[in-house]
Amino acid sequence: MKRKLDANDVPSTDATGGENEAQITFESLPLDPRLRQALVKENFSKPTLVQSKAIPLALEGKDILARAKTGSGKTAAYVLPVLQSILQRKSNDLSLKETSALILVPTRELSEQVQRVIVSFSSFCGKAVRSVNLTQKVSDSVQRAMLADVPDIIISTPARVVSNVNNSALSLDHLRQLVIDEADLVLSYGYEDDINALAKAVPRGVQTFLMSATLTSEVDTLKGLFCRNPVILKLTEAEDEGGGISQFAVRCAEDEKFLLTYVIFKLQLVKGKCIIFVGDIDRCYRLKLFLEQFGIKSCVLNSELPANSRIHVVQEFNKGVYDIIIAADDQEVLGTKKIKKTAAVKNADSNEVDDDAEAEIEESSDDEVQPDESASTSNKKQKLSGKQKDYGISRGIDFQNVACVLNFDLPTTSKSYTHRIGRTGRAGKTGMALSFVVPKEEYGKHKPTSYPTAKHDEAVLSKIIKRQGKLGHEVRPYHFEMKQVESFRYRMTDALRAVTRLAIQEARAREIRQELIKSEKLRRHFEENPDELRHLRHDGEIRAVRIQPHLKHVPDYLMPSKGKQGLMAEDSQRHGVGIGKTSENRIRKARERNRGKGRRGAVGKKADPLKNFNAKGRKK
Numbered sequence: 001m002k003r004k005l006d007a008n009d010v011p012s013t014d015a016t017g018g019e020n021e022a023q024i025t026f027e028s029l030p031l032d033p034r035l036r037q038a039l040v041k042e043n044f045s046k047p048t049l050v051q052s053k054a055i056p057l058a059l060e061g062k063d064i065l066a067r068a069k070t071g072s073g074k075t076a077a078y079v080l081p082v083l084q085s086i087l088q089r090k091s092n093d094l095s096l097k098e099t100s101a102l103i104l105v106p107t108r109e110l111s112e113q114v115q116r117v118i119v120s121f122s123s124f125c126g127k128a129v130r131s132v133n134l135t136q137k138v139s140d141s142v143q144r145a146m147l148a149d150v151p152d153i154i155i156s157t158p159a160r161v162v163s164n165v166n167n168s169a170l171s172l173d174h175l176r177q178l179v180i181d182e183a184d185l186v187l188s189y190g191y192e193d194d195i196n197a198l199a200k201a202v203p204r205g206v207q208t209f210l211m212s213a214t215l216t217s218e219v220d221t222l223k224g225l226f227c228r229n230p231v232i233l234k235l236t237e238a239e240d241e242g243g244g245i246s247q248f249a250v251r252c253a254e255d256e257k258f259l260l261t262y263v264i265f266k267l268q269l270v271k272g273k274c275i276i277f278v279g280d281i282d283r284c285y286r287l288k289l290f291l292e293q294f295g296i297k298s299c300v301l302n303s304e305l306p307a308n309s310r311i312h313v314v315q316e317f318n319k320g321v322y323d324i325i326i327a328a329d330d331q332e333v334l335g336t337k338k339i340k341k342t343a344a345v346k347n348a349d350s351n352e353v354d355d356d357a358e359a360e361i362e363e364s365s366d367d368e369v370q371p372d373e374s375a376s377t378s379n380k381k382q383k384l385s386g387k388q389k390d391y392g393i394s395r396g397i398d399f400q401n402v403a404c405v406l407n408f409d410l411p412t413t414s415k416s417y418t419h420r421i422g423r424t425g426r427a428g429k430t431g432m433a434l435s436f437v438v439p440k441e442e443y444g445k446h447k448p449t450s451y452p453t454a455k456h457d458e459a460v461l462s463k464i465i466k467r468q469g470k471l472g473h474e475v476r477p478y479h480f481e482m483k484q485v486e487s488f489r490y491r492m493t494d495a496l497r498a499v500t501r502l503a504i505q506e507a508r509a510r511e512i513r514q515e516l517i518k519s520e521k522l523r524r525h526f527e528e529n530p531d532e533l534r535h536l537r538h539d540g541e542i543r544a545v546r547i548q549p550h551l552k553h554v555p556d557y558l559m560p561s562k563g564k565q566g567l568m569a570e571d572s573q574r575h576g577v578g579i580g581k582t583s584e585n586r587i588r589k590a591r592e593r594n595r596g597k598g599r600r601g602a603v604g605k606k607a608d609p610l611k612n613f614n615a616k617g618r619k620k
């Protein structure tokens with residue numbers, strides 16, 4: 001039955017993180033020893049703000065509506081109370097079999113991610129906790145069998161739950177806890193009908209958690225549908241939304257974006273893992289192929305890749321197989337675009353005005369983030385609004401240990417910027433955000449590579465600066481010593497020239513072909529038609545990019561005499577963008593290796609045509 005409650009019946013509690021509360025530790029929380037063991041294994045030494053506020057209240061059985069920034073640890077804030085409650089009930093009756101917790105998320109990726117967190121936190125619980133992710137790709141009969149075993153926890157998109165409830169494979173009769181993670185996205189991803197159906201199916205009295213990075217009218221709707229007098233946690237940490245992250249903006253022309261990216265990664269000016277955000281899918285592959293020319297490995301993430309591959313890419317990045325991930329916020333691709341003034345969005349619980357709702361670029365594009373394919377058809381047709389599209393692909397995904405976010409193409413809104421930079425500096429760690437900003441006068445000068453939204457960069461940057469300023473954070477200008485960097489231009493141009501439109505299309509198609517080859521669904525078809533598989537494999541081997549082995553190393557004469565520091569203008573050197581002794585040493589060693597090669601083999605100065613060219617063409 002529907003449990004529409006009027007939130008005004010009983011006043012909600014509003015907590016902020018600014019208060020100087022007694023420090024809560026995990027030891028001080030009444031958690032099962034098996035969960036404590038898992039916390040140690042996971043290196044969770046102290047709770048994050050949202051955890052220290054939400055867990056004690058949740059353990060008391062309160063409904064929670066928590067807004068906390070991306071990366072603030074919201075997952076454990078509900079997973080621990082959910083596990084605790086299951087273990088507590090089972091301590092009285094180990095044979096208890098009931099599905100008592102339902103966790104709803106908007107996408108398959110998030111389902112997988114949440115299940116991984118549950119598995120690691122219940123790793124010392126033996127068979128006491130069993131969870132099933134309904135979005136995994138298994139046959140209906142396998143899924144039915146898993147559900148017949150009555151798992152304790154279901155993680156799913158709303159659509160999958162509804163279809164399993166409708167065909168009686170899943171019963172929600174014994175549900176005790178309901179979590180809606182990324183609550184602000186769930187409705188906008190086209191699950192409205194499913195959510196309404198669930199509101200009727202969920203029993204009265206279930207403890208509800210609504211976790212969200214922003215409080216929107218969608219969250220308010222969910223609160224009305226599922227919550228009883230929730231405790232509302234609006235958490236703003238001192239280091240919230242961009243705190244702990246050093247933010248820099250580099251004004252540069254379109255082609256300089258490529259030049260600087262080459263220099264930054266080839267000379268390892270940035271240490272650690274990096275997410276590069278670009279404006280669309282083609283840019284993803286252009287940059288990937290460009291970096292490949294210099295022997296710099298990266299992987300791509302975009303909405304064109306099937307969900308399975310996206311999950312795989314993030315896992316590989318998290319495992320350290322790749323240090324660079326190039327993510328296309330392809331929701332930002334503009335078919336027709338215009339700047340519109342949107343009506344101010346009212347916050348869910350007050351008359352506060354969300355100042356993100358200022359000027360936004362209205363988008364009309366065919367690229368959509370794909371929610372669960374089984375979302376109600378009518379809703380599936382519903383396009384995501386510009387605001388929701390803005391940070392669809394990476395939102396909520398836990399990219400681990402990201403040292404730097406590079407906005408190769410600036411996003412179109414300050415809110416999207418906040419979400420992008422939230423991929424670094426997670427769980428109290430520090431991070432760096434570097435954004436390329438194309439000045440108005442530079443826009444359009446470099447046609448083949450110009451990105452259409454770049455003409456708004458300066459306007460967007462002022463909004464970003466304003467928003468970050470309100471939060472007490474500074475976006476500082478960063479200057480490279482362009483005279484030094486220029487010496488790398490010839491190589492940059494050479495590499496960029498090799499990355500033709502055809503090469504990009506080929507790389508894009510190749511990625512999809514690989515997915516076809518890997519597809520479970522097509523396996524039988526390929527078994528029956530081996531020639532087709534052979535053709536696909538063969539096509540995959542064609543390489544449309546000219547190989548230029550000489551680009552893979554950096555000749556000595558290109559390095560400034562002062563080392564890498566010489567690439568940064570003096571006012572920016574003190575910010576020390578990732579420069580450390582270790583990488584300086586790496587460069588020194590690389591130079592020594594190069595020198596060694598020159599002596600040993602034929603790759604000496606004279607044998608390198610680029611060096612000869614430069615030696616004549618430039619003053620050294």
Ligand SMILES: Nc1ncnc2c1ncn2[C@@H]1O[C@H](COP(=O)(O)OP(=O)(O)OP(=O)(O)O)[C@@H](O)[C@H]1O
Binds near residue numbers: 045047
């Ligand atoms: N108490 C803690 N100690 C150490 N690491 C933590 C702690 N809490 C969370 N983390 C780590 O911080 C990262 C971010 O956590 P999580 O994904 O739960 O954030 P989130 O708030 O859900 O972010 P998003 O809104 O992007 O989904 C994860 O890698 C997680 O393992």
